[in-house]
Amino acid sequence: MFRNVFRNISLPTTRVALAQPSRIAFVRFITDRARSTIDDAIKQNDLVVFMKGTPNEPMCGFSRAVIQVLQMHGVDEIVGVDCLQDPEIREGIKEYTEWPTIPQVYVKGEFIGGCDVLVQMHQSGELHELLVKEGILKAEPDA
Amino acid sequence: MSTATTAKPSTSSSPGGPLEQTIRSRLSAAYAPVLLEIENESHKHRHHVAMRGVDSVETHFRVRIVSQAFAGKPLVQRQRGIYALLKDEMQRDGGIHALALVTKTPEEAGMAEQAAAQKTQ
Secondary structure, rough: OOEEEEOOOOOOOOOOOOOOOOOOOOOOOOOHHHHHHHHHHHHHHHHHEEEEEOOOOOOOOHHHHHHHHHHHHOEEEEEEEEHHHOOOHHHHHHHOOOOOOOOOEEEEEEEOHHHHHHHHHHOOOOOOOHHOOOOOOOOOOOO | OOOOOOOOOOOHHHHHOOOHHHHHHHHHHOOOOOEEEEEEEEHOOOOOOOOOOOOOOOOEEEEEEEEEHOOOOOOOHHHHHHHOOOHHHHHHHOOEEEEEEEOOOOOOOOOOOHHHHHHOO
């Protein structure tokens, strides 16, 4: 019964050619394509994690921690967007959220936080409250 | 029993590298923290794929900060404030790659007494 169902959003494979060298540390302007991909991911999913790797195979300890915290709370379907697959999303999400690091968790269109915020919310009990309030988790009937 | 010494921000024994010192001085100035601990964890991440070709020994930090300035602010807002102070260091090549943050008020950290002592100094 604790089987987790993972899904990943497949990102469009078309790439806009970059004028700059590919090894750039920070893209200052989010591309329209990145913005609309991020918009769609957030609108179409009650909970989405912009991460490095996939929920089944996180490629970074911070992304892994976020997935583990959500699983611990019984979230049985985690939608992940793998930022390593797309440099535009990887840089774009930082500007979109005005948050400099990945992972980033959105619930019902709202930015909740990154790894530290999720862990702190888990410890304080706020995460469970939020997940129940937003209908991601069902309130336990006999609690 | 003197409480005066506990009101000083506690710091690790070594001053650390230039980035660590920057983090310490910016956060100390902005938040007058009751507690500020900075741990350089870069050595734990040296083999991490994203660190290939990076020579810096200051890439990953863990910061625990307790300050009255966080009172009434949601966690996201607290972290955004810290990120803003270290924006250039986080964006530039060879700068801070990861910054793990634990941000608490003295009440949340069970340090209300130390905060009160700091105030009266």
